[in-house]
Amino acid sequence: MKLQDLQENWNKFGEQDPLWGILAWPDKSQNRWEIDAFFATGVAEIEEVLAYLERLDVQVAREAALDFGCGVGRLTQALAPHFRVVHGVDISPAMLALAEQYNRFGDRCRYHLNEADDLGLFADGSFDFIYSNITLQHMPPRFARAYLLEFLRVLRPGGVLVFQIPSAPRQKWRLLLQPLKPTRLWRLYRRLRYNDRPVMEMYCIPKARVLRLLRAHGARVVDVQPDTSADAAWISYRYCVTR
Incomplete structure (x- = not known):
């Protein structure tokens, strides 16, 4: 699987059902998310994350933050009251167009299309805080590993990285599918089964x-704890990391 395949899939979500593509609550598919309720979940999530860091006695400078996999800006906007500037990065032009449309914070939220398996659009040590939730789980591990290393590169000394990624499926048979999903054969199967609909694949x-x-x-590594952000079929963890 190429990044172009991921982009095509997530652009379809951005065009067909963007808010559910980001936050797939069962009763909110087919564009049933109410926009204020959707963004309120981001505010609650960031408040919980900052309280979590406070409990760990981890200090975060409040200059520049990165929201990786920002989608329509649910978490980018939630971070904006806490940082001087927040950069949101996503692979989907359709999602980013909506992020710009929904933006309530002007230049404090800056959105970037990233079509590479790195974060080359940012210099070393650009960010005090990096946050990524329910994003790395939707890409093959080779891409997730590459982005993790890029997080460390663009994190300032003393900066804080918090991210989530599943560790294993609860049902072992799902593990057998992992090597198949990035293959051409799997993409053909997906196209035949789902036609033009986007697919929420998990890794x-x-x-x-x-x-x-x-x-x-x-x-x-400051802390690792079980996390419930992923589908209930997966064992997932939140990681808190500093440089």
């Missing part, structure tokens, strides 16, 4: 591998 990286990757590249 994972075992917790032990995530920790090895982070530590091998100089990160300090």
Whole structure:
């Protein structure tokens, strides 16, 4: 699977059912999200994350933040009252067009299309805080690993990274599908089964591998805890990391 395939899939969500594509609550499909209620979930999530960091006694400078996988800006806007500037990055032009449309914070929220498997549009040490939730789980692990290393590169010394990714499926048979999903054969199957509809595919990286990757590249892992953001069929974790 190429990033172009991911972009095509998520652009379809952006065109057909963008808010549900971001927050897939069962009763909100087919464009049944009410916009204020949708964005209120982002405010609640960021308040919880900042309270979590406070409990860990982790100090965060409030200059620049990055929302990776920003979609229509649900979390970008929620971060804006807490930082001087927040950059939202996404692979879908359709999602980003809506993010600009919904933006209530002017230049404090800045949105970027990123079609590469790196964050080359940002210099080293650009951000005090990086947050990514329910995004890395929707891409093959080779892309997720590459972005994790890029998070460390663009994080300032003393900066804080919080991200979520599933570690394993609760049902072992799902693990057998992981190597198939990025293949051409799987894409053909998906096209035949779903036609033009987007598909919300899930991937994972075992917790032990995530920790090895982070530590091998100089990160300090402050905390790892079970997380419920992913589908209930997956064992998922939230990681808090500093440089």
